Amino acid sequence: MTTENKNLVQRALAELIGGGDIDAFGAYLSEDFVHHRPDSTSSTKTEWLAAVSAALGPLAGMQVDVQHVLADGDHVMVHSRRRLPDAGPEVTVVDVLRVDDGMVAEIWEIIEPAAQAAANLKWWDPAQN
Incomplete structure (x- = not known):
């Protein structure tokens, strides 16, 4: 199951990152999909795909370098570095x-x-606390 889930996520990301195809990426999302953000807000599949679609204009040309894809059971973790267009931040x-x-x-x-x-990184350093 772990390998299948990792492969599924990699295929979905290839659609989004490689081709910018929101609809193809959306086909990998369940109907009851939920996107969670660090500020404790969440969005539905429709809301999130609309937000990603709206961001594609301003973020056109963003470079995404996937560093790691790790899987354990039904969870897949993707670590990436993204360089925003027009000399935006990494x-x-x-x-x-x-x-x-x-x-x-x-x-x-x-x-x-x-x-x-x-x-x-300083939060865990005893010398800094």
Whole structure:
């Protein structure tokens, strides 16, 4: 199951990242799909696909480098670095996807500007606390 789920997510991402095809990517999402953000908000499949579609204009030309794809059971984690167009900032993104019955049922997303990474590493350093 783990390998199948990882392959499914990689195919879905290839549609979105490689071809920018929102509809093809949407075909991998379950009807009760939920997208979760770090601010505790969430969106439905329709809401999230509309937001991604709207972002494609301003984000055209964004470079996405997938660093890792890891899977464990019904969860697949994708770690990527994204360079925004027009000399925009580089961000590091971790997406955790839950696969249910061959469809992506949920995504949790964490985004951090790469320039802020060093400052955010200090929380665990006893010498800094």
